[in-house]
Amino acid sequence: MAQAVLIVDDDPTQQRILQELIRRFGYEPYTVQGGQEALDFLAGAKGKEVGLMILDLVMPDVDGMQVLDYLGAHRKDLPVIVQTSHGSIETVVKAMRAGADDFVVKPVNPERLKVSIQNLLKVNALTEEVKRLNARASGQLTFDSLIAESPAMSAVARLGRRAAASNIPILIEGESGVGKEMIARAIQGESDRRGKPFVTVNCGAIPENLVESILFGHEKGAFTGAVQKHIGKFQEADGGTLFLDEVGELPADIQVKLLRAIQEGEIDPVGARKPVKVNIRLISATNRNLIDMVKRGTFREDLYYRLNVFPINVPPLRERLEDIPPLVEHFIVRFAAEEGRKIRGISPTALNMLQSYSWPGNVRQLENAVFRAIVLCEGDTLEVNDFPQIAPQVGGYAARIPPAPAPARAPAPSPTAPLQGPAAAGDPAAGSSDQIAGAGVPLGIPAVTSGGHIRKLEEVEADMIRLAMQRYRGQMSEVARKLGIGRSTLYRKIRDLGLEAKM
Numbered sequence: 436m437a438q439a440v441l442i443v444d445d446d447p448t449q450q451r452i453l454q455e456l457i458r459r460f461g462y463e464p465y466t467v468q469g470g471q472e473a474l475d476f477l478a479g480a481k482g483k484e485v486g487l488m489i490l491d492l493v494m495p496d497v498d499g500m501q502v503l504d505y506l507g508a509h510r511k512d513l514p515v516i517v518q519t520s521h522g523s524i525e526t527v528v529k530a531m532r533a534g535a536d537d538f539v540v541k542p543v544n545p546e547r548l549k550v551s552i553q554n555l556l557k558v559n560a561l562t563e564e565v566k567r568l569n570a571r572a573s574g575q576l577t578f579d580s581l582i583a584e585s586p587a588m589s590a591v592a593r594l595g596r597r598a599a600a601s602n603i604p605i606l607i608e609g610e611s612g613v614g615k616e617m618i619a620r621a622i623q624g625e626s627d628r629r630g631k632p633f634v635t636v637n638c639g640a641i642p643e644n645l646v647e648s649i650l651f652g653h654e655k656g657a658f659t660g661a662v663q664k665h666i667g668k669f670q671e672a673d674g675g676t677l678f679l680d681e682v683g684e685l686p687a688d689i690q691v692k693l694l695r696a697i698q699e700g701e702i703d704p705v706g707a708r709k710p711v712k713v714n715i716r717l718i719s720a721t722n723r724n725l726i727d728m729v730k731r732g733t734f735r736e737d738l739y740y741r742l743n744v745f746p747i748n749v750p751p752l753r754e755r756l757e758d759i760p761p762l763v764e765h766f767i768v769r770f771a772a773e774e775g776r777k778i779r780g781i782s783p784t785a786l787n788m789l790q791s792y793s794w795p796g797n798v799r800q801l802e803n804a805v806f807r808a809i810v811l812c813e814g815d816t817l818e819v820n821d822f823p824q825i826a827p828q829v830g831g832y833a834a835r836i837p838p839a840p841a842p843a844r845a846p847a848p849s850p851t852a853p854l855q856g857p858a859a860a861g862d863p864a865a866g867s868s869d870q871i872a873g874a875g876v877p878l879g880i881p882a883v884t885s886g887g888h889i890r891k892l893e894e895v896e897a898d899m900i901r902l903a904m905q906r907y908r909g910q911m912s913e914v915a916r917k918l919g920i921g922r923s924t925l926y927r928k929i930r931d932l933g934l935e936a937k938m
Contacts, residue, residue, distance in 0.1 A: 438486040438556060438764075442466045443473040443502065444518075445494045453489060453543065460549050461780055461816070462487075470497025474505055477513075487514045487556055489548075492530060503533035512562075514555035518543065553779055560768035574633045574675065576624040581617060582765050585755035591618060591747060598745050599625035604697065606682075606742045607720040609749030612799030615720040616680060618749055623676040628716055631675030636668050639684035646689050648705055651696070657706025669702045672715045682719040682742065683728055687735070694738045717742075752794040752801065759790050762798065766805035767817065774809055781817040788832045792825055897932045900925070904934075 440462045442453045450466050457464035465485065467473045473490070474497065476482060488506075492499035499517060506513055517530045520541040527538050537551045578592040598605050599622045607615045616635065623633050641649055652667030668677060679685075685693065696702045697717060701710040719742045728734035752758065763781055771778040781789075794800055808821035819826050826832040880898045884890055899918070907913040915925040928934075 439463045439465055439481070439484040440552065441473065441476065441485045441488045443470065443488060443494075443499070444491040445469050446491070449491070449541070456543070456545055456548060457489075457552075459545075460552060462552070469494045470499065470502045473497075473502055477510060485513065486559070487516070487552060489516050489518060490535070492517055492519045492526065500530070500533055503530065503535060507534045512559065514559050516548070516551055516555065557768065557772070560765075561772055574620070574623055574628075574630050576617070576620045578621045578625060580624075581614075581621055582761050583755075583758055584761055585757035587750045587755045588758060591749055592621075594745075594747050595622045596625055598622055598747065602716055604742055604744045605718045606725075606744075606746045607718065607749060608725075608746060609720075609722065610751045610797055611722045612797035613749045613751055614798050615722075615749055616678065618747065619676070619678045619718045619720065622718060623716070626676075626716065628675050632672050633676045633678065634668050634672035635678045635680060637680045639681040643686050646686060647692065650689065651692065651702045652704040652707075652711075654704060654706035657704075661706070667702065667704065669696060669713045669715060670711065673713050674715075676716040676718060679717070679719045681721060681723075683721045683723040683725055683734060687733075690735045690738050694735065694741060697738075697741050752797045756790045759801065760786060762801060763789060763805055766802055767809065770806050770809040776809055776812065777815055778809055778812055778817065779815050782819075784832075785817050785819045785822065788819055788822065788826060788829050791829045791832075893932060896928070897934060900928060900932070900934060 440457050442450055442457070442464055444450050444453065444466075445468050454464045454466055463484075465476065465481065467476050473488070477485065490499045490502055503515065503517075506515065511534070514536045515534065517527075517535045517538045518541055519526050519530075519538065530538060536555050539548055539551065578595060581588075581592070583589070583592065595618055605619075605622065607618055609615050620633060623629065623631075636650065638646070648661075648665065648667065650667050650669060652665050652670055653661050655661060655664045692703065696713070699710075700714070701712045703710050725734055725739050725743070729736045729739050763786065767778055767781065770776075789801070789804075796803075804822060804825055805817075807824070808817045811821045811823075812818070819832055880895055880902065882890060882895065900914075903914045903918055907917065911922055911925060915922045918925065920928075
């Protein structure tokens with residue numbers, strides 16, 4: 436889904452020019468006639484789609500400066516490019532002070548406008564990503580910060596907001612990679628524990644003999660190796676939220692202690708003489724069917740009902756395809772910035788392919804697929820070929836990996852030029868590779884003879900040294916450096932291979 440650009444100009448001719456340019460740049464143009472229409476559009480249903488505004492300063496009724504004043508109070512995050520036919524320093528300075536991010540002078544230079552739009556959209560996207568990361572790190576992430584536009588995720592957000600209003604234990608269920616931890620963080624950010632500690636424990640990644648110590652802590656000398664007191668994750672999360680990921684992986688003896696900690700609001704550190712009171716918000720998550728585990732006797736039934744007071748099921752990505760375009764756009768901006776690549780988007784064909792795939796690894800798999808595509812992409816737009824692991828699994832799509840470029844062919848030697856090197860020595864394989872004109876040194880050194888047999892290693896090595904000697908005009912220090920060997924080793928090989936007489 437292309438980003439939307441709102442064009443605000445009362446000149447129909449200028450509108451049409453900008454509209455065509457915006458489409459050519461790969462964005463979706465919206466046009467309005469004046470300042471008041473722009474304010475009405477932003478307040479309407481499509482206002483949230485607008486990612487950038489191109490604003491004329493001189494308009495009847497509500498002019499550009501008044502629109503900038505409104506944006507400063509209501510949409511500070513919206514990048515604005517002002518356009519003026521005057522181009523005076525005073526006009527530009529006034530607009531920039533009012534909140535404009537860049538300016539162009541009429542008539543608009545297309546390349547100048549394109550670069551400005553791309554830069555502002557990239558900076559704005561990165562700014563939003565930084566805000567999201569800061570909110571996550573400070574425990575203030577909310578559901579509005581999540582990239583989730585599908586009806587299924589809207590239902591999850593509604594449940595999460597209701598749960599956040601109380602201290603009720605929550606169990607988040609869903610397949611691996613759907614974003615259960617992000618939902619837990621958003622619940623914390625919407626609750627009265629916002630900004631307090633958010634402590635994550637992956638129950639499946641802790642060695643069984645250390646689970647109790649990591650969760651509940653231990654006293655100095657409680658066991659061999661306990662050289663100092665250690666507070667557990669429960670005490671780290673005191674006053675905030677404890678997120679137990681993959682809670683179904685907990686050993687049976689720890690399940691008993693976890694049940695008591697939830698019921699009594701206190702824990703027993705290993706080796707402690709008395710329990711310790713803790714005040715936490717408990718959120719658990721699992722990708723397993725806990726009911727089946729209860730039936731098999733591998734998970735305590737009483738603990739299950741203690742954890743599953745307020746269940747929230749996060750649907751897999753294949754059941755919320757509407758989330759794929761904004762997620763892809765988010766990952767493109769993030770990874771393009773990290774990798775220093777100028778990738779501005781994804782082609783409609785490639786996006787349709789991604790929406791047709793089942794995504795067994797969910798959002799995590801999509802994230803990795805986009806990362807790989809960013810690295811593979813040779814243009815400024817992700818194409819089907821940039822997803823070679825996904826395309827073959829989707830009917831109607833096939834990624835074609837371009838073959839490696841063939842080595843450049845040099846002109847054939849002149850018939851009158853004397854042959855040198857292997858050809859002069861009667862080497863049967865020498866004629867099978869391209870020759871440097873007048874030198875007889877192979878550009879692509881053959882690995883097999885004309886009869887299809889593997890050549891001897893010393894023959895290939897001799898050809899390589901000949902090529903390097905010819906390429907670097909006999910400068911032995913340079914030849915040795917390019918071959919990755921010392922000068923004395925190079926001289927020895929020349930002598931052992933009998934190249935002195937043939938060069």
